[in-house]
Amino acid sequence: MTQSTAIATRELTKTYKDVRALDNINLDLEAHRIYGLLGRNGAGKTTLMSILTGQNYPDHGTALIFGHEPFEHDPTLSRICFIRESQKYPEDFKVHQAFTAAAMFFENWDEQLAQNLVQDFGLPTKRRIKKLSRGQLSAVGVIIGMASRAEITFFDEPYLGLDAVARQVFYDRLVEDFAEHPRTIVLSSHLIDEVANLLEHVIVIDKGRIVIDADAEDLRGAAVTVTGEAAKVQEFIGAATVLHRDGLGALSSVTIKTQLDAERREQAKLMGLDLSPVSLQQFVVRSALSETATATGEKTEARS
Numbered sequence: 001m002t003q004s005t006a007i008a009t010r011e012l013t014k015t016y017k018d019v020r021a022l023d024n025i026n027l028d029l030e031a032h033r034i035y036g037l038l039g040r041n042g043a044g045k046t047t048l049m050s051i052l053t054g055q056n057y058p059d060h061g062t063a064l065i066f067g068h069e070p071f072e073h074d075p076t077l078s079r080i081c082f083i084r085e086s087q088k089y090p091e092d093f094k095v096h097q098a099f100t101a102a103a104m105f106f107e108n109w110d111e112q113l114a115q116n117l118v119q120d121f122g123l124p125t126k127r128r129i130k131k132l133s134r135g136q137l138s139a140v141g142v143i144i145g146m147a148s149r150a151e152i153t154f155f156d157e158p159y160l161g162l163d164a165v166a167r168q169v170f171y172d173r174l175v176e177d178f179a180e181h182p183r184t185i186v187l188s189s190h191l192i193d194e195v196a197n198l199l200e201h202v203i204v205i206d207k208g209r210i211v212i213d214a215d216a217e218d219l220r221g222a223a224v225t226v227t228g229e230a231a232k233v234q235e236f237i238g239a240a241t242v243l244h245r246d247g248l249g250a251l252s253s254v255t256i257k258t259q260l261d262a263e264r265r266e267q268a269k270l271m272g273l274d275l276s277p278v279s280l281q282q283f284v285v286r287s288a289l290s291e292t293a294t295a296t297g298e299k300t301e302a303r304s
């Protein structure tokens with residue numbers, strides 16, 4: 001753990017009866033970066049975030065936030081904001097009362113930012129929270145998460161019900177505000193391509209295990225899809241790791257995990273092969289599936 005480590009976990013494990021929700025999680029998250037926590041339904045994202053925010057505790061292992069275990073540790077908890085998909089507010093609270101309560105709790109609260117976001121989202125602040133639409137409720141969480149300016153902010157799929165325009169407002173404002181006020185953001189999302197440009201680092205969890213923990217920049221261009229005559233595709237890819245394989249008659253399209261240099265690209269061209277980039281979403285989906293297949297003894301090639 002270094003000075004700039006915001007979150008460190010070692011052998012973090014959590015089991016619910018017969019479900020191993022987290023299995024030996026070892027992570028180091030640096031301060032002042034935007035992390036994507038990605039994974040399928042039930043992968044363990046919420047469990048991990050709830051332990052990191054002191055709302056749950058592990059069976060085994062440690063989770064340190066700025067060097068402290070967060071569970072019932074108020075000085076640490078006051079540095080964290082956790083916005084969940086199913087965020088609960090006190091019964092009968094109006095929107096502006098939720099903001100007032102948040103302003104009292106978070107010492108870096110920025111009221112002007114909150115007001116600007118209220119305008120951006122067109123949120124009726126005098127309405128009772130229980131009367132809000134699903135998207136408006138998400139907007140309340142997004143505003144609290146951003147205006148809190150907490151040193152670590154967790155957004156657990158905060159966009160439920162937000163339309164495409166509102167989601168884009170969220171992403172744009174987050175990037176703008178982060179540039180002026182760097183902090184650690186952990187964003188869990190299923191909409192990987194939508195958030196891809198925001199993320200500096202990507203953590204993918206599958207069945208409670210970390211399957212990818214890498215800088216987003218390294219993942220862009222970490223795979224390529226080669227399409228063309230099946231025999232030539234096979235000759236070109238050689239022993240590269242195959243993430244996905246599709247075939248139609250004599251044609252095949254194979255996604256391989258590799259960075260191609262100019263020479264290899266030229267070679268593909270001379271062989272009449274097409275090269276297409278792989279989006280972060282495709283890469284994550286393919287890699288997670290191939291990791292799962294490896295772990296269960298299946299052959300990736302058999303999964304086309």
Ligand SMILES: Nc1ncnc2c1ncn2[C@@H]1O[C@H](COP(=O)(O)OP(=O)(O)OP(=O)(O)O)[C@@H](O)[C@H]1O
Nearest residue numbers: 016019020021039040041042043044045046047048
């Ligand atoms: N309180 C609980 N009791 C029993 N099982 C639980 C409990 N909370 C979570 N689980 C199980 O632990 C696993 C991980 O759940 P978790 O909510 O962390 O996943 P997730 O990645 O956040 O999923 P989603 O994307 O669907 O929200 C799942 O199999 C889930 O059913």
